[in-house]
Amino acid sequence: MKFDLSLYLVLDPVMCGGFDAAIRLTQQVLDAGVTTLQLRAPQWKKRDWLHLSYRIMPLCCDANVAYLINDHIDIALACDADGVHLGQGDLPLAVARQLLGPDKILGLSISQLQHLQGEDCLLADYLGVGPVFPTGTKQDADPAIGLAQFRDWRKQVEQPVVAIGGIGLPETADIIRAGADGIAVVSAICAASDPAAASRTLGQRIQEARA
Structure with a gap:
């Protein structure tokens, strides 16, 4: 399994249109260049x-x-x-590592400066930093940190970093140039009229920004 944060889809099956629609969308976007997929379904059992x-x-x-x-x-x-x-209110990463074993990937959400100094930050395999921009996808999200603060926080950590929060095609290049290893998106793909085309376009923009 290749671990590539470049185009990181947070799959919201409700936004996709339900169980079967989420499966169809997954197949489409994997073929179109999504590089990591996380399932987040807060409304589901x-x-x-x-x-x-x-x-x-x-x-x-x-x-x-x-x-x-x-x-x-x-x-x-x-x-x-x-x-x-995992979020800041979930199980400590040391406990998560004990439960999952040494080979599983552990990601951690970072939304405040103080999180960068926590023990969990050191134990994470990658960090999800944001929201960089205002977002309506997560109702309890912390205030947006902005691009300048994202760039500053990125310099303080050694792990790979994926930016999240209010990111669509117009924001992608600036985020990558600010040091992000990838972008995490929800509505930019799940709510797109053509998820595969949206994935391809986002992937192209990421590659262009890196170049």
């Missing part, structure tokens, strides 16, 4: 997370794309996901 994981994990495996679970370590263990992405 855990059993539904698991059933959907059983359907889309093989797609990610075939595409050599990492499949991560948001917050729920028990679901990640049950479906043998490639890792989890």
